[in-house]
Structures are given as structure tokens and as C-alpha cells.
Amino acid sequence: MKTACFAAALALLAVALAPVQQASARKTVLKREDPAATGVHLARLLGEIAQHRDETWRWQKVMQRPRTVYAASAEAVRSIPYRQWVVDLWRDRAAHARVQALNPPHKTQWLCIHHHEGAWKDPSAPYYGGLQMDIEFQQTYGRTLLRAKGTADHWSPLEQMWVAERAYKTRGFWPWPNTARYCGLL
Secondary structure (H helix, E strand, O other), X not given: OHHHHHHHHHHXXXXXXXXXXXXXXXXXXXXXXXXXXXXXXXXXXXXXXXXXXXXXXXXXXXXXXXXXOOOOHHHHOOOHHHHHHHHHHHHHHHHHHHHHHHOOOOHHHXXXXXXXXXXXXXXXOOOEOOOOEOHHHHHHHOHHHHHHHOOHHHOOHXXXXXXXXXXXXXXXXXXXXXXXXXXXXX
């Protein structure tokens, strides 16, 4: 009987101490969440968002496409999961923009035309760059690049191809009649 009473007393004591132990554990968890560390993590996430956003915009500029709108909601919301979601969103956008920019729709055809035209850095007037664009062509289809970087011989090969893509939408391969024929495009 003494043993049964002793066991019952221990059980009661264990039940009584359980909430105290749980409260103590919660305090320990709360102490681990350092506000300074959380602030650093939130700031780091904003830096990652800016990095991926800027990369997305850089590729969109190469393709001469409008920038994806940035609402800056992550700056207003101090939530690590939300900011991580925004980081992932911009990371995906940057990856998608990179793949698109590195693969213009008619890349193989532009490379063939380039093979029969000049070097990508060809500065010889009146035709410039690897797709031999004259000044009027550059003003019509690559005005922003012409203003920012000068003639097509100062543009990257991708930029030259994307300018050619803009022309292709209305003119096809006709600005390169001879080389387009060599490539079987006309």
C-alpha cells in the first residue's frame, strides 16, 4: 500500500510539474529568437531580392523588354517566410529571363548570318557589328543601345541579335538579302 501511495504521489508531482517545464521550454525558445539576428536575416533577404530583381531587369534590358514591376512589398512586411517567398519569386524570374535572353528566337539564323557578315566588333562604316547594321537600322531598332553604347560594334553579340529580332518582326531576314540566301532563309 505504501508503494501504491508513493507511486500516486510521484504521478501527481509529474503532472503538476509538466506545465512548469513546458513554460520553461517556451521561455528558452523565446530567448533564442534574438531580435538583432532576425533583423540581420530580414536585411539579408532584402539584399537577395535586390540582387535577383536587378539581374532580371538586366536581362530584360538586353531583350529590350519592359521591366517586371516591383511593388516593394517585402520592405513593408517584416516576415522572414514572406521575404523568402519574394526571394524565390525573383530568383525564378531571373532564371527565366536569363534563359530567354541567352536564346533569342532565331539565334541559329543570326549566327549563320553573322558567319557570312563581319566580326561582332567590326567598326567599319557604314555597317557595324556582326550583323552589319547601318546607322539608320540601329536608330530604328536599337535606339536605346545606340544612345547608351554607340554603334553596334560596341554592343554584345546578344544585344545585336535582340535588335535584329526587333527588325525581324516587321522585315523578316530581308535586311540581309545575300547572307540570308546563303543560310537558306530567303
